[in-house]
Amino acid sequence: MKISLTVNGELKTVDIADENTPLLWVVRDTLDLKGTKFGCGKAACGACTLHVDGEAVRSCSYPVKFAEGKEVTTIEGLGDRENPHPVQQAWIEEIVPQCGYCQPGFMMATAALLNKVPKPTDEDIDKNIINVCRCGTYYRMRKAIHKAANLQFEKENKESKEL
Ligand code: FES
């Protein structure tokens, strides 16, 4: 069956045998976007987090049929080298990653959180960013989340002054 969805701003139509295929495999294998990772496969670790209509979703456990007609954003669409998202910029500045495997999921979860809670407290972070990092980068991550919130605030402030 054919399913149409927008991925990182581009309309895509994929032909898949089973509409219950996890979105993760469509993104990685059909669309060749390898930034979204597989970890546990049971919605527990968050390595596969991406956005569907702005919400953080664990794509290993999200049937692609639910993404029909929706906007999907992966880490590749969050920002790029020339124009990193505030979360990516903060991650670079705080040198967060160790092995790096879990990091795209954490950044996507953080970007979604900042859209809802622009200045998260430590408690907000503990409650919402519940991904797993086997390298234990949690301390640097927390610093980076606060920094990302500040960078995003500055960016939005600058953009509103330019209007
Ligand atoms: S791979 Fe999806 S939550 Fe672990």
Ligand code: FES
């Ligand atoms: S940086 Fe290695 S698992 Fe998180």
